[in-house]
Amino acid sequence: MIDVHKYAKQFWRDGFIHIEDFFPAELVNLYNEKIIGHFGMTPKFAHTDEFIEKSAVEVIPWFPQREGVTCFDTVSEDETLRTLTQAILGDGWYEQYSMVMFSKQGTVGQAWHQDCAPTDPKQFNINRLIYTMDIDQETTGGQTMVIPGSHKQGLIPSLSADFDLSKTVTLSPKKGSLVLLHGHCYHMVKPVTGKYRVSTNYRVAPKGTPENITDIGIYRNMIYQFSTASVLEERS
Numbered sequence: 067m068i069d070v071h072k073y074a075k076q077f078w079r080d081g082f083i084h085i086e087d088f089f090p091a092e093l094v095n096l097y098n099e100k101i102i103g104h105f106g107m108t109p110k111f112a113h114t115d116e117f118i119e120k121s122a123v124e125v126i127p128w129f130p131q132r133e134g135v136t137c138f139d140t141v142s143e144d145e146t147l148r149t150l151t152q153a154i155l156g157d158g159w160y161e162q163y164s165m166v167m168f169s170k171q172g173t174v175g176q177a178w179h180q181d182c183a184p185t186d187p188k189q190f191n192i193n194r195l196i197y198t199m200d201i202d203q204e205t206t207g208g209q210t211m212v213i214p215g216s217h218k219q220g221l222i223p224s225l226s227a228d229f230d231l232s233k234t235v236t237l238s239p240k241k242g243s244l245v246l247l248h249g250h251c252y253h254m255v256k257p258v259t260g261k262y263r264v265s266t267n268y269r270v271a272p273k274g275t276p277e278n279i280t281d282i283g284i285y286r287n288m289i290y291q292f293s294t295a296s297v298l299e300e301r302s
């Protein structure tokens with residue numbers, strides 16, 4: 067068993083952790099096959115053109131557990147992952163949903179954002195991201211960039227405001243890697259240069275967090291509501 071208390075401390079300090087070789091190759095290979103089987107290589111975007119254009123987010127979501135693809139339960143039920151989540155969030159945390167995010171070759175990835183508003187430091191989502199393929203500069207692009215400690219720095223600066231990128235960390239997760247990322251932590255995904263990129267996200271939240279906390283995403287140029295596909299606020 068990994069040292070969950072060490073990782074929990076690191077999570078609260080940095081807003082993210084990255085652990086390689088967390089899941090066995092057989093499991094993530096199976097997931098990757100199911101994902102490719104579902105999407106093929108040229109799926110259509112699920113978001114509106116306005117959102118894609120404005121947010122510079124080019125990912126296509128899939129919710130396999132909602133469709134009864136039961137092999138995706140294995141990660142939710144993983145004892146080590148549950149123990150680690152418990153060490154970070156304490157009693158009463160709950161699973162939100164699992165979501166596969168697919169990006170085609172030549173797409174832009176995701177612009178800098180926060181998954182939800184940092185209004186209340188006690189209410190947020192955690193992305194528990196598992197990677198079923200190697201993500202690196204040479205083969206795929208699409209690395210995930212994060213700013214350590216930014217989960218404690220409030221709203222991500224708007225486009226015109228100063229945005230300090232000097233502490234940015236670039237994550238190149240490998241097949242089987244786990245990344246936990248606080249929803250208030252500033253993050254982005256680099257352009258996808260390889261054939262495709264996928265990540266699978268088992269979102270959780272602490273007790274007292276509304277189920278729809280990630281309905282409103284914060285980008286440097288806007289605040290966006292997914293359920294109504296509308297821009298709530300333009301930021302300049």
Ligand SMILES: O=C(O)CCC(=O)C(=O)O
Nearest residue numbers: 176181193210255265267
């Ligand atoms: O796919 C990733 O590496 C990160 C995606 C992301 O922004 C998120 O899960 O909120």
Ligand SMILES: [Fe+2]
Nearest residue numbers: 179180181253
């Ligand atoms: Fe995100």
